[in-house]
Amino acid sequence: MRARYIGAALAAVTAAALTACGSDSDSAASGPITVFAAASLTGSFTQIGKDFEAANPGTTVTFSFAGSSALATQIDQGAPADVFAAAAPANMKTVTDAGNADGTPQNFVKNQLVIAVPKGNPNNVTTLADLAKPGVKVALCAPQVPCGAAAQKALQSASVPVTPVTQEQDVKAALSKVTLGEVDAALVYRTDARAAAGDVDGIEFPESAGAVNEYPIVVLKNGPNRTGGQAFVNYVLSPPARKVLTDAGFQAP
Incomplete structure (x- = not known):
């Protein structure tokens, strides 16, 4: 009888402990x-x-x-x-x-950079060097912003001198310059170009592999x-x- 009581008591304590653990997990x-x-x-x-x-x-x-x-x-x-x-x-x-x-x-x-251009790529931008061509208007993120720092790194490694017409405070703002038709291209993340695939094309370029952001x-x-x-x-x-x-x-x- 005593053994049965002790066993029941232990079972009750164990059940209570498990319930408490479950409550802690649920309320975490x-x-x-x-x-x-x-x-x-x-x-x-x-x-x-x-x-x-x-x-x-x-x-x-x-x-x-x-x-x-x-x-x-x-x-x-x-x-x-x-x-x-x-x-x-x-x-x-x-x-x-x-x-x-x-x-x-x-x-x-x-995440990795791509060149975002208007749908259909009207200016035939296919390489990073194309961004330095006369008359090509480019948007970049500001240098202190991660996408801007990555863009600078890629451009410098490729020795491509690009003077952007605008420097934006985040990647969404840089991409919007393309979708609004205010620029011919922008360096943005692959994920952002993919999300806006109805409005832009994302052009991959090899130099982006050296400027990947974690x-x-x-x-x-x-x-x-x-x-x-x-x-x-x-x-x-x-x-x-x-x-x-x-x-x-x-x-x-």
Whole structure:
């Protein structure tokens, strides 16, 4: 009788422990989560956010998409965000050097540049050198923006002198100059050209292989929902989210 009682008691304790663990897991991600992410992640992260909310009832993910350099500055100035996903390690380093990262950033994807031209390629731009031809109007991202730094690296390695007619603060803005017909070409990420395939053609060029950007992600130390932030980071690193990213044209890290 005593043995039966002890066995029942142990079973009850075990069940209670398992229930508690399940509750902790279920409540790990809850409430609002704010994510600052590079503009080039807009489409993919919007979908990943919806998938994350579906997998974690009670959560709401709000995104702020912009150039990584601008987002890093906002974070270091105290903007309330739980997660930062940058388009280059240099912009992430700004945040980690300021002591605002909770842990070590993890690279989760890579991205590569293409030449975006209007649909049908009316100016017959086929190489990086074509961007230096007289009369060809080119948009680039600003040098401090990851897509701008990558563009400069590619152009310098190919010894192609390009004077852009505009320098934009994020890749979406540079691409919009092409879709609006304001420029003849822009150096943008492969993923952005693919997302706008109805309006632009993406021209691959070999020099882009030497200017690939790695994308790091990290939970922020002063975020109002660090637990939720960590759950979102974990989800971004999971197979379902990775599929969304690779389907959009991102490369595995």
